[in-house]
Amino acid sequence: xxxxxxxxxxxxxxxxTGSLSQAASALGVSQxxxxxxxxxxxxxxxxxxxxxxxxxxxxxxxxxxxxxRARVLLVxxxxxxxxxVRPNTQSVxxxxxxxxxxxxxxxxxxDETLPEAEIRLQVEPSSTMLAHSLTHGRLDAALIGMxxxxxxPLGAQVxxxxxxxxxxxxVAVADTHPSAxxxxxxxxxxxxxxxxxxxxxxxxxxxxxxxxxRGAGFVPRIRFEVPSGGGRQLIRSGQAVQLVEPTSIGxxxxxxxxxxxxxxxxRLVLAWRRERLTxxxxxxxxxxxxxxxxxxxxxxxxxxxxxxxxxxxHPRLS
Numbered sequence: 001x002x003x004x005x006x007x008x009x010x011x012x013x014x015x016x017t018g019s020l021s022q023a024a025s026a027l028g029v030s031q032x033x034x035x036x037x038x039x040x041x042x043x044x045x046x047x048x049x050x051x052x053x054x055x056x057x058x059x060x061x062x063x064x065x066x067x068x069r070a071r072v073l074l075v076x077x078x079x080x081x082x083x084x085v086r087p088n089t090q091s092v093x094x095x096x097x098x099x100x101x102x103x104x105x106x107x108x109x110x111d112e113t114l115p116e117a118e119i120r121l122q123v124e125p126s127s128t129m130l131a132h133s134l135t136h137g138r139l140d141a142a143l144i145g146m147x148x149x150x151x152x153p154l155g156a157q158v159x160x161x162x163x164x165x166x167x168x169x170x171v172a173v174a175d176t177h178p179s180a181x182x183x184x185x186x187x188x189x190x191x192x193x194x195x196x197x198x199x200x201x202x203x204x205x206x207x208x209x210x211x212x213x214r215g216a217g218f219v220p221r222i223r224f225e226v227p228s229g230g231g232r233q234l235i236r237s238g239q240a241v242q243l244v245e246p247t248s249i250g251x252x253x254x255x256x257x258x259x260x261x262x263x264x265x266x267r268l269v270l271a272w273r274r275e276r277l278t279x280x281x282x283x284x285x286x287x288x289x290x291x292x293x294x295x296x297x298x299x300x301x302x303x304x305x306x307x308x309x310x311x312x313x314h315p316r317l318s
Contacts (some may be wrong), residue, residue, distance in 0.1 A: 005077060007041050008070040009136070010034060011049060015067050015126065016153040018056040026132040039126050072115040075156060093117040093127050093277075095285075096130045096142030098268075099199060101247040106143070109288035114281065125199030134271055141282075143289050145245065148265035150204035159282075160271040163289055163315050168306065169264035170246045174238040179236040184258040186297045189308035191218035196231040196242035209243060246303040247296040256302050268293065290315035 006097035014023040024031040038297060042049050049063035097103050103123055107191055110119045122139065127146050133139040135155030149167055173180055179189045183277065193215075198205035206222070207278050213220040218240075224231065224240050234240040243264065250256045263283055270286055277285070294315065297307040307314075 001145075003041065005074070007037065008074055009281055010037055012067060012070055012074060014038065014050060014057055015063070015131065018058070020052070020057060021129060025126065029271055042065075071156075091116070091118055093119050093281075093285075094122070094140045096122045096124055096133060096144075097167040098127065098130070098143060098145035098245070099123050099125045099294075100143075100145070100245050100293070101249060101300075102292040105295055106292040109292050110285065113284040113288045115203060125216075131155075131158070131271070134273060136306065137273065137275075139268065140276040142287055144269045144271055145266050146269060147204050147208045148267060154271055157274055158271050159274045160269050161286060162267060163270045163280075163286070164229045164268040164293065165313050166265050166267050167246050168258055168262040169243050169266055170248060170256050170258050170302065171241055172232075172235050172244045172248065172250070172254055172256050173241045174236055175250075175253055176204060176238055177241070177255075178271060180255050180257070182257065183261045186260040187212060187216040187263050188218065189219075190241055191216070193221070193241045194223035194228055194239060196222045196234065196240045197222050197225045198243050199227075205243070208264060215263065219283070246306070247293070247300050249300065252301075256300075258302065258306065286315075287318060291316055 010023070010027060013026050014020060014034075017023045017026060020034055024034040029033065029037075033240070038049065045062065045066055047062040048060050049066060050057040050059055093110070095106075095110065097106060101122065107119055107121055122133070124133070127144045130139070130142045131152045131154050132146050134142055135158055143163065144152065154160060170204050171185060173185070173190075173193075177187045177193075182189075195209070198209055209220060224234055226234070231240060231242050232251065232254060235242055236251075244256055245266065246256075248256050268289075270282075270289055272282055272285070294317065297303055300307075
């Protein structure tokens with residue numbers, strides 16, 4: 001079998017994510033398909049590229065050599081593609097964002113501050129998928145939410161700034177839930193509930209939830225997987241609870257509450273491809289993102305007290 005660039009991208013993605021399942025999700029293929037592709041590549045190069053264990057994958061000595069050459073080739077290919085689109089010549093800004101309350105405000109702010117570009121927004125709950133789209137040139141910039149204890153690999157050509165270094169993760173429950181009237185809910189109070197799987201579970205959010213629940217003395221029952229933002233009916237009916245970002249707003253039948261002791265945290269990062277945007281454009285995107293998030297933090301009756309009490313995490317606004 002002759003090696004193709006898609007094979008090189010696949011093995012590099014496996015190395016970056018450290019997991020066949022996460023790599024398959026990032027590449028948009030099934031895990032069996034990726035496993036089969038890897039086996040074909042290993043037969044082609046004459047040896048095993050990764051050691052597999054219960055904790056993930058790690059490159060073998062041969063794998064390290066192949067990855068070194070593959071990364072050089074892919075950087076050159078990406079640079080060749082990027083040369084076709086230079087800063088200030090593109091009329092479209094391809095922006096990615098985590099699923100947050102502020103996305104509509106973000107688009108409005110970007111329209112105001114970047115009148116030279118048409119803003120196209122991709123909302124994607126998986127930070128791994130956003131990072132992958134950036135690395136491979138399908139996005140120009142992205143506002144990425146990451147679990148506080150997890151790092152998402154970014155390609156060498158991707159730059160980033162931390163927008164908000166930490167915020168607590170909240171929970172959405174039915175207004176009839178026994179703990180709904182509490183100002184903050186102990187995680188242990190949710191031990192008997194069914195959970196909606198966190199969006200972007202492939203990038204560590206599900207593992208983080210399970211770890212926090214173990215610390216609270218129980219194993220969460222993950223019963224539902226729904227599109228990001230699509231679980232409100234399940235929550236309102238009392239059939240499920242779900243982690244949400246803290247600017248999330250309740251609705252009739254559903255309330256958003258902090259978790260006692262902040263057992264789960266996240267951070268927001270602005271990342272971009274260095275060859276696609278000028279310094280001025282990045283500064284304006286950062287300003288628009290900071291203003292949009294701050295606006296919604298202050299608008300949230302549940303999150304506002306925490307936000308005002310922690311000025312050290314506020315993004316700088318001009």
